Amino acid sequence: MDNSAAALATAQDWLAQIDAGKYEDIYTGGCVAFHEKVSLEKWVAVLRTIRQPLGSVISRKEISHIDKPDGIEGLEGECMIIKYETSFKNLPAAIEVIVVKKEDGKWKGGGYNLAPKPATESNPVPTVQ
Numbered sequence: 001m002d003n004s005a006a007a008l009a010t011a012q013d014w015l016a017q018i019d020a021g022k023y024e025d026i027y028t029g030g031c032v033a034f035h036e037k038v039s040l041e042k043w044v045a046v047l048r049t050i051r052q053p054l055g056s057v058i059s060r061k062e063i064s065h066i067d068k069p070d071g072i073e074g075l076e077g078e079c080m081i082i083k084y085e086t087s088f089k090n091l092p093a094a095i096e097v098i099v100v101k102k103e104d105g106k107w108k109g110g111g112y113n114l115a116p117k118p119a120t121e122s123n124p125v126p127t128v129q
C-alpha cells in the first residue's frame with residue numbers, strides 16, 4: 001500500500017469508529033501529540049456532544065487530501081489532511097476534516113473537526129482537537 005493509500009485508510013478507519021461511537025478505541029490509536037493535546041475524557045465528551053446528535057451518516061465523499069511533509073501547527077512531522085463532504089441524518093451538509101500523522105512508520109489519528117458546510121465554499125482551517 002502506498003503512502004497516500006495508507007494515510008487515507010487510517011482516516012477511513014477513524015471515521016468508521018467515530019460513526020460507530022467507538023470514541024475510546026480511536027483515542028487509543030491516536031498519535032502521541034494528539035494524546036498530549038486532549039485527554040480521553042475530553043475527547044469522548046466532545047464527540048458525544050458534537051457527533052452523536054447528528055445521527056447516522058447518509059453520505060460521505062472525500063473532497064481533498066493534502067500531504068504535509070513538515071506537519072501542521074501542533075503536529076510536527078509528516079501529516080495528511082483529509083477533507084470530506086458529509087451528510088448526516090440531522091445535518092444535511094457538513095465538512096469533516098481528519099488529520100493523520102505518520103509515527104514510527106505507521107499512520108495514526110491526529111485530529112478530527114466537524115462543521116456545518118458554509119453557504120459559500122471555503123476551506124475550513126483544520127484544527128487538532
